[in-house]
Each structure stands twice: as structure tokens, then as C-alpha cells.
Amino acid sequence: xxxxxxxxxxxxxxxxxxxxxxxxxxxxxxxxxxxxxxxxxxxxxxxxxxxxxxxxxxxxxxxxxxxxxxxxxxxxxxxxxxxxxxxxxxxxxxxxxxxxxxxxxxxxxxxxxxxxxxxxxxxxxxxxxxxxxxxxxxxxxxxxxxxxxxxxxxxxxxxxxxxxxxxxxxxxxxxxxxxxxxxxxxxxxxxxxxxxxxxxxxxxxxxxxxxxxxxxxxxxxxxxxxxxxxxxxxxxxxxxxxxxxxxxxxxxxxxxxxxxxxxxxxxxxxxxxxxxxxxxxxxxxxxxxxxxxxxxxxxxxxxxxxxxxxxxxxxxxxxxxxxxxxxxxxxxxxxxxxxxxxxxxxxxxxxxxxxxxxxxxxxxxxxxxxxxxxxxxxxxxxxxxxxxxxxxxxxxxxxxxxxxxxxxxxxxxxxxxxxxxxxxxxxxxxxxxxxxxxxxxxxxxxxxxxxxxxxxxxxxxxxxxxxxxxxxxxxxxxxxxxxxxxxxxxxxxxxxxxxxxxxxxxxxxxxxxxxxxxxxxxxxxxxxxxxxxxxxxxxxxxxxxxxxxxxxxxxxxxxxxxxxxxxxxxxxxxxxxxxxxxxxxxxxxxxxxxxxxxxxxxxxxxxxxxxxxxxxxxxxxxxxxxxxxxxxxxxxxxxxxxxxxxxxxxxxxxxxxxxxxxxxxxxxxxxxxxxxxxxxxxxxxxxxxxxxxxxxxxxxxxxxxxxxxxxxxxxxxxxxxxxxxxxxxxxxxxxxxxxxxxxxxxxxxxxxxxxxxxxxxxxxxxxxxxxxxxxxxxxxxxxxxxxxxxxxxxxxxxxxxxxxxxxxxxxxxxxxxxxxxxxxxxxxxxxxx
Numbered sequence: 031x032x033x034x035x036x037x038x039x040x041x042x043x044x045x046x047x048x049x050x051x052x053x054x055x056x057x058x059x060x061x062x063x064x065x066x067x068x069x070x071x072x073x074x075x076x077x078x079x080x081x082x083x084x085x086x087x088x089x090x091x092x093x094x095x096x097x098x099x100x101x102x103x104x105x106x107x108x109x110x111x112x113x114x115x116x117x118x119x120x121x122x123x124x125x126x127x128x129x130x131x132x133x134x135x136x137x138x139x140x141x142x143x144x145x146x147x148x149x150x151x152x153x154x155x156x157x158x159x160x161x162x163x164x165x166x167x168x169x170x171x172x173x174x175x176x177x178x179x180x181x182x183x184x185x186x187x188x189x190x191x192x193x194x195x196x197x198x199x200x201x202x203x204x205x206x207x208x209x210x211x212x213x214x215x216x217x218x219x220x221x222x223x224x225x226x227x228x229x230x231x232x233x234x235x236x237x238x239x240x241x242x243x244x245x246x247x248x249x250x251x252x253x254x255x256x257x258x259x260x261x262x263x264x265x266x267x268x269x270x271x272x273x274x275x276x277x278x279x280x281x282x283x284x285x286x287x288x289x290x291x292x293x294x295x296x297x298x299x300x301x302x303x304x305x306x307x308x309x310x311x312x313x314x315x316x317x318x319x320x321x322x323x324x325x326x327x328x329x330x331x332x333x334x335x336x337x338x339x340x341x342x343x344x345x346x347x348x349x350x351x352x353x354x355x356x357x358x359x360x361x362x363x364x365x366x367x368x369x370x371x372x373x374x375x376x377x378x379x380x381x382x383x384x385x386x387x388x389x390x391x392x393x394x395x396x397x398x399x400x401x402x403x404x405x406x407x408x409x410x411x412x413x414x415x416x417x418x419x420x421x422x423x424x425x426x427x428x429x430x431x432x433x434x435x436x437x438x439x440x441x442x443x444x445x446x447x448x449x450x451x452x453x454x455x456x457x458x459x460x461x462x463x464x465x466x467x468x469x470x471x472x473x474x475x476x477x478x479x480x481x482x483x484x485x486x487x488x489x490x491x492x493x494x495x496x497x498x499x500x501x502x503x504x505x506x507x508x509x510x511x512x513x514x515x516x517x518x519x520x521x522x523x524x525x526x527x528x529x530x531x532x533x534x535x536x537x538x539x540x541x542x543x544x545x546x547x548x549x550x551x552x553x554x555x556x557x558x559x560x561x562x563x564x565x566x567x568x569x570x571x572x573x574x575x576x577x578x579x580x581x582x583x584x585x586x587x588x589x590x591x592x593x594x595x596x597x598x599x600x601x602x603x604x605x606x607x608x609x610x611x612x613x614x615x616x617x618x619x620x621x622x623x624x625x626x627x628x629x630x631x632x633x634x635x636x637x638x639x640x641x642x643x644x645x646x647x648x649x650x651x652x653x654x655x656x657x658x659x660x661x662x663x664x665x666x667x668x669x670x671x672x673x674x675x676x677x678x679x680x681x682x683x684x685x686x687x688x689x690x691x692x693x694x695x696x697x698x699x700x701x702x703x704x705x706x707x708x709x710x711x712x713x714x715x716x717x718x719x720x721x722x723x724x725x726x727x728x729x730x731x732x733x734x735x736x737x738x739x740x741x742x743x744x745x746x747x748x749x750x751x752x753x754x755x756x757x758x759x760x761x762x763x764x765x766x767x768x769x770x771x772x773x774x775x776x777x778x779x780x781x782x783x784x785x786x787x788x789x790x791x792x793x794x795x796x797x798x799x800x801x802x803x804x805x806x807x808x809x810x811x812x813x814x815x816x817x818x819x820x821x822x823x824x825x826x827x828x829x830x831x832x833x834x835x836x837x838x839x840x841x842x843x844x845x846x847x848x849x850x851x852x853x854x855x856x857x858x859x860x861x862x863x
Contacts, residue, residue, distance in 0.1 A: 031786060033762040037753040038792035041406035046727040049756050050373050051214040051401040057393035058149040062163045065116040068139040085112055086275055091129050091136050106387045109170040117163045119391040132272055155760050156208045165206045168215060171388040177342040182220050192354045195226045195236035196345050198361060202376050203721045204383055210759045215383060215396050218721040219372045221362045223350065227341035230265060230334045247318045257281050262614045264340040267332055269310045275340055276324035286333050287317035302331065346612060363774030366744040370725045402727060403756055408749035411801040412590035416440045424590050431770035432748045433811035436572045443585035444484030449522045451492045453515045456532035456558040458498030464532035467558040469494055479571040485579055492518035502537025505839045512544050516551060526578060529555045542828065543835035546861055550853035552581050580807035580863035588632040589801055594794035597631040602664055602672035604657060605818025607680040609826035610646050619643060619847055621833065622650040623826035625818060626660040628667050634805045636821050637663055637858055640829035642847045648686060653694050654701025661702050674788060676712045680819040690715065691784055710787035716819045717780040724750060724767060724778055745771035748812050751796050764796060768803040769814040779815055807863050824862040
């Protein structure tokens, strides 16, 4: 929908900003010639199967075609999207061409589609095919001698070693977009860990610490570790001239010297060692190692000593060790002014965006200065707090971080905690470097802190049950330990079970699954070394108090004033998100979660629903059913259904807005509406996956960032909103940086209002979202994302833990599963807080 006004005007003050948007320059008379390219194998016989050509093969076939016909297909005048689109600065021949690639013949069909004039960049909206073509051109122009990873581009010249065969590469993220000021290239600094290219055995030596010689044999545990480290990685082989890439699918069950297969050329059984000696004239050195399996359909076993890892393969961040993650975070979280300087340096570099031959051929470039805009800093909302004497009062933060002081206040509605206990897995740690929980110190200080904040907790736990870290590795044993801790010796259900661990452990997934779906136990986990830290106990115990009170159904803080457009009638805030499996996982389902408020006029209590759905499906397939359950629960608590609903959706791109409106909104309405009940609905999308960054425009601050700005770190202050200049000119959208950025450069959230039946103005919608950011239960300051979406993200992640816990129990993985229902004693609480 279009913005209902010219943008907001309400603010405490205005702020001059630099934004990492760089205006595109172009020749209005220039054109882009759009062609379709179709690649298929030439079948020689009816019995020969047609297989799908991979993306890598398509690129190789296109390159071979261009090499064979350089005059007809000048590479410096053509951009290719890797699939079916070519964009030319000159006319290309059409028709069919035959290409021979590694002995296999392919037919390449080229068809002219359309001439696209760059003068249409003045149009509103800019034609989608023009933006698509320019994105492909700009990306390919930047790729020379660089590594492409998803939409990002990295340079091997900017690298630092993380250890274990992992290197962090610095690069840039760039996307082309239409804004009020015109077409821009959004450019941001990026850093990502990659696996070192080179010999597989060298990587295994660095990554797993495995030494290799001619006598090396793998134990079962080493074999399992090697398989996990190499699974899904791409390799090339050194015993052939071919540069073909293969995917490592696993290891052979036999070691190399024992592998025998039938050689069709010789029509007899041959040993793999002899085969390599006779066919390739090379001796296999590491004969007691297994081979890599490089094919799904036919035998292709290759000794690991002849395999090399391909350049440009991402290493999953969630697999980094603690010190590696900290080193990466230190480089990624650079000072805002340093980040700004690095972006400008990348733009000005000789190999920077739109500085190559391809961009010149299409007559496009960029202005090398950041876009300047004026932002507004919204007023902090009034909060309702309770002082240490138990009196309610109105509070508005005057500090730069907009924080309220937990030590000087009680929680607004502290709950009663009579029956609680400790299950101490740290009593028997996994290794000598781990420390067990100091139970008496922890218990004494926890009770004192919870009482200080108004939680009425019994002085002593019902019991302290000692266990071991080893119990977390066995589902059956863990279930037994938790079942024993389900109730007090007097038979009362445990309200809260504190689970102490000596360190992070995969068994956490099973623990949450068992407690929240089978036994109905609300849990709070803690790490023993953090709980024992006397220097940081105030902050640690304060955070625990916030989480525990929220899980028990209490209220930590609430807004003092009513929300705009909402508080005159019963209303509900809904948040929704989908959690997808990691990119290398091709089978696990996606997890959809929906949360909703059940109290008004000051919403801060949420209930949730979570479902599995098909792998990487973004549409929430059971949204209507989940929302219907939530509306009915709301009616059961309040005696009335919500008359107004604001649906906040996370994780969808611009191209999925139609899906949200035409499928999810339609499903929501059809599921909850009746002849007697038809609430008004507003739909808002929150986007965090974008490249826009806001920098204070300070003339007296050097780009080295030596001078600190008012909020202490060089970031924009909380409440900074921009709804002109850099926004989509045809939509109701704005950027809001609602949080205090204490580390690195703050990322604003980009909000789009897709549908509105309540008549929000820009000021009202911005205030609604910013005010809600102060109500997140875990924090005493505003968060970066509107809480309904934040909670939905937490619930979706919890659903992922449930699925992985089920997978370990069932030893299986499946595309579409049914998660167990939440236990009735847990489902009405904020167990995920």
C-alpha cells in the first residue's frame, strides 16, 4: 500500500545521516538487450536419460560457447545470471549452438526477449526486469578475480586465518534498489568464514589434528569426524586434467587397498591401487585410508590424496569454536566510523563496483559519495515501573541508551515461586577444565536477588538433585533424571527447575523437548562458570530475574500511555516467523511459529503455537489454524475476542509480499472470521536482512572514528527513524533503529506496512513499533526488533530444537514432521523467554 502521508514529523530532534546508498549514473540513451539461454544435453538414443544440467555445468557450457565464438559473444559485453538470462550491450546471435564439454554434447538455445531502455530508470516503479538486469550486470562486473558467495563478493587479498583450516574473507554485499532519490547501489562491508582450498589431507590435518603417513588408519571416531568435516564439500581431482567439480558424498566402507571393482574396459575385476598404477601411472601412498565417494549414480571412489577442496566454500558459523567466533566477531563488529571508511574505500578501489569493463560497456557507474538524509529521533515512551518501596511511577529515560535501572526497581508484577528445585548436571563435569556449580553461593544470591526485585521465592529449593554432564548425552537417561525432578518430595508440581550445566551441550535440545512437551516442567538453564562468577553476578542474576519472572507469568515493565489507534477496543498483536534449516541440510523441515498477545490495553503477555512444514517453504501453511487457536484462547482469558489485530511478519523479502497478502492474510481472515466476527487487520513486515546502514553525519569526526558521538559508540541513537529519501517511493515503509548499538554498527529494521484497516499515519505506526520495543521481557532497554516478531523468532528456534531432539531419539530425518504438542502446564506461559 502507498504511504498515507508525506512521512512522519513527530520527534525529539532531527539528525543528519550518511547512508551507504550510492546513486547509479547512466546514459539515458543506452539499452540492455535481454536474451534467454536454454541449455540441455543432446540425447543420442531414446534409451539415454535426460538429466538436469547443474548451475556449475551451465556456467562452464556458457564459457565454452563464448570461448569458441569470441567475436559473436564478446565476454566483456555480456552478463549472465547463472540460470536462463543473458544481458548484452551488443546484439547477440540467436538460434541453437552445439557445445562439447568433457566429452558430453550440449545444445545451447539463445532467444531474444526484449530491449530494455535505461531511460526507464526514471519511471515509478522502475520495471522489475530492468532492476534484474542491472543487478546481474553490476554483480558480474565486480566478480573478476573474486569469490561469489550467495549475493556477496569476497576477495582473497583481504583475509585472516581463524585456524583449523578456516579463513575469514572480507568483502562486500551489494544490491540495487529503487528509492525516492533514484536507483542506488546499497554497499556494505561483510566478513564470512571459508574453508581453505587445497589438498583434502592438509585440511583434515589442520581441521581435526590428524597426522597422516603411509601406515595411518582411521579409528571409528576419526572416521566419523572426517565424514562430517567433508560431507557436501566440493572437490577437484589431481590425477586427471579435468577441472570438473565433484561433491563429497561420504567415505568408502573399505580402505583403499581393499577396494576391488569391475573394469569394463578390461572385462575383469581389478584392485583400485593397481588400477591407478596402470591407468594413471601413479602410486597410491595412503592405502589404509578410505576413499572419497564422489558420485550418486555410479562408482567414483577417489583416494583422498588426489582430492583438493575447491575455493570459495563457506564454513558454517554455528560450527566455529568459541575463540574462532570471538575472533570473527571482533573483526565483523568494527566501529561504525571504521565501517563507513571501509565501505568508502571499497567503492573507490580500482576493482570496486561499477568500475570494470562490463559496466563501461553498458554505460553505467555510481556516484562515490554516500547518500545524505535527515533522520528523526523519536521520543522515548513513558514506562510504568515500581520502585523499591513498591510504589508505581512514571519513568522516561533521559540517557543515550534509553535504559531503565533494574537495581533501583522492582519488577512490575513479581510472581510467587514456592516450589522450585535445582538439577545439577555440572556435579560431574565432562572434563577437568569444567567447574561444578557452587550451589550454596548461587542459591543464596539468586534468592536474594529475586526477592529484591519482587519475586516471592522460597528461601530453599525443594531439592538439589545431582546428576552428570554424561546424562545429557542419553535421551533415556535424561528423561529419567527429569522425571525424578518433576515434583517436590511433598508431591507439589515443580514451578521452575533450574538446570545447571558445566558448559554448552547438545543435550540441551532434548532437555527442552522432554520438559516442555512431555513432563510439563518450566526450566531455566544456566552455565556453572557464569553462575559462579562473583565479579559479574549482579548483571547475570538480574538477567535471570527478568527471564524467570516472564516464564512464571509475571510482568517486568509496561508502557504508561496507550498505544496509538489500538487501546480504545480489545486488540491482539500477532508475530510470525519461519525458521529454515542450514543451507547444507536438504531434508529437515522448516519450523513455523506464531505468537500473540493475550492481554490489553498494555500488551506484554504472549502465547504461542509452532508447527513443522515442508523443507524451506516460507509461506506459513497452517497460519489460519494457529491464529484461530490463539484468538479462542484470547477470548477464553478476556471474555471477548480481539476487535483489532496487527499481524507482524518476519523474514520475507520484497518478492514475497504478494504471498503474505494473497495467501497468509487470506488464510488468517478465512479461519477466524464468521458472520458475527470480523476484526480489522493491519499487516506489517519487518526486514532485518538488508544492507542499509545509517551513520551520523559528523563533520568534525574523522573517518578513523577517534571521536565518540553522544551515545558513546558512534552509532545513531535509539529511536532514529528515516522515512524519506532512501525508502521505497511507492510503499508505506521506513527504517527504524530502535536499539542502542554498543558493539559494531547498528542495523536498522526496515518496516513495510502492506495492509492497513486501522488508518495509521506514519507517526502513529512508527510510535506503535518503537514503544513496543521497550516491552521485551528479557531487557531493560529497547530491542532492535518489534517484540511480537522477536518472540516468534525465539519460538521458531525452540521448535527447531524440538525437531533435532526428536531426530536424535528416532535416529532419523524427514522432510515433514509433526512436532509434539506443548504440555498444558507450559503452553500458556512464555517458556521461551
